[in-house]
Amino acid sequence: MFKGLGDMGDLSKMMEAAQQMQTKMTEMQEGLARLTVVGEAGAGLVKATATAKGELTALEIAPSIFVASEKEVVEDLILAAIKDAQRRASDKAAQEMARLTREMGLPADMKLPF
Template structure:
């Protein structure tokens, strides 16, 4: 490959990365806790879209439990969003001749 081909390939990759980043704003993932009694939905980029709490948990005496369940659902969601984001970004480098150990995005 000459330098022009390398530059063009880099520009194409940059455009695909931008598209993939934009797509992450449209992909939703859901985290749950308390056997599904608390659910948090967010984009794969981590923007919280909605929180759903089963009415059975809305008890002033159980405020601490509810707060813990919301935190657990958000942590579950974050792990799923990270996995989904990595999956989407991995699609970009699939079949690309990268040196061993080199990962995209940088």
């Protein structure tokens, strides 16, 4: 289509590649919003569910830990479960980003979006 235009053909290919990358990034972001991870603390007594984008969506607390004298322990377990879910979400997002860069033939250590 751009034969005979010299470097303009290369520019067209670069623009097309950038458009494809943007589309794939959007799809990945939407996928991260649908993926969920579960963080836990206290051997599963407290579980926090989050999307792979880090949005907390649920919190599950075993009734057995509701003892007034253990209030601070429960609070600590809740925080620990949330932090675990956030860490797992971050790890999952990094895995998905690495997969995307691999599929696009980009260097594994390349940070996207730019």
